[in-house]
Amino acid sequence: MNTNPDRLGGPIAHILRGGTLIAVAVIAVGYLLGLIADGEGSGATPVFELLRDGGPDGLIGAGLLVLTLLPVAVLAAAATGFARSGERSGVVASLLTLALLIGSLATALLIGTTT
Amino acid sequence: MPLDLLLALSGVLAGAFGALLGLGGGILIVPILTLGFGLPLTTAVGTSLVCVIATSTGAAAFNVRAGRADVRLAISLGTGTVVGAITGGVIAGFLPERVLAGLFAALLIYTAYTMGRGLRRSAAGAADLEENPASPNGPGAPAYRRHRLPLAITGSVLAGNVSGLLGVGGGIVTVPLIHLVMGAPVRIAITTSNVMIGITAAAGAYAYLFRGDVDPRIAAPVVLGVVVGAAIGAAVSRRLRITWLAGLFVVVVLYVAVQMGLRAFGVT
Secondary structure (H helix, E strand, O other): OOOOHHHHHHHHHHHHHHHHHHHHHHHHHHHHHHHHHOOOOOOOOOHHHHHHHOHHHHHHHHHHHHHHHHHHHHHHHHHHHHHHHOOHHHHHHHHHHHHHHHHHHHHHHHHHHHO | OHHHHHHHHHHHHHHHHHHHHOOOOHHHHHHHHHHHOOOOHHHHHHHHHHHHHHHHHHHHHHHHHOOOOOHHHHHHHHHHHHHHHHHHHHHOOOOOHHHHHHHHHHHHHHHHHHHHHHHHHHHOOOOOOOOOOOOOOOOOOOOOOOOOHHHHHHHHHHHHHHHHHHOOOOHHHHHHHHHHHOOOOHHHHHHHHHHHHHHHHHHHHHHHHHHOOOOHHHHHHHHHHHHHHHHHHHHHHOOOOHHHHHHHHHHHHHHHHHHHHHHHOOOO
């Protein structure tokens, strides 16, 4: 049962670091473009409308979406790492949590697109 | 621009604070955005949840890479907190908030007392808050022995529940849970909680993001500040004495207990 933690922690650390950097970079570019444009901004708006309308707020929305999807990617990587290590309880725990997060995402998506 | 700068500085403060203590920083961000910037509560909570994820990913990227967080434990307990956060939203419709706030305040006071007693024992040399070299998790993993995992998973459901019901960060419950129930050193409890809070917050954040309760021009400077603050907090925490970190955590727990107590008595 004792496995090399790098099999699990290594890929998760890469996802967290790379994903955070990408999200922050996209948010920063959108934010700076918004400052240069000096516009009012779209205010509190559903993220899909931000993406559809594009512009600085669309970029910020895309960055926020990437950021909030990182936990999903972390759980997928954890499930893969546990499976490779043969840790069934870890696979079950990460897949269960992943299913709950995807369920939460799907529900939010459904409500967000129908209202 | 000055407003944006203030928002970014608030983010830096919340991110550093969260990364240092294993919290999401929501207990700072929500009051700052509502009281300081006049945002509606739903927008403040939505922005705060995104920031909790930013604190988590920013700090966890450092801690997981350095092998300072127990990822296995974070995933195991994360299942409980996510289940708790989702059911908390359902239960919220049936239970009086003031009763829950009172129970939560009592729980926090007990937690502060127990952690404070541990600090006094540590100062007297009777107990050690630092890492135990015996590790069940293989080479390079956080070095300590886990105790009472089933009880901790049950407790994590309660932590998620409290988080979903009262809108507070799960870290305020999970750090004491990992330290006091599982016997993990405070530093590992903090770094592991940092991994967990992002997963817990994501369960709630999607609803706010897709419903349109996050203002991109407000969220952007706060999130950017939070990521910088979380990186600073994660780097600085290694150099701080563990008794200082635990003492600061006890102070924060007492502060939240007072807030919850006031809410229970209908003062706020």
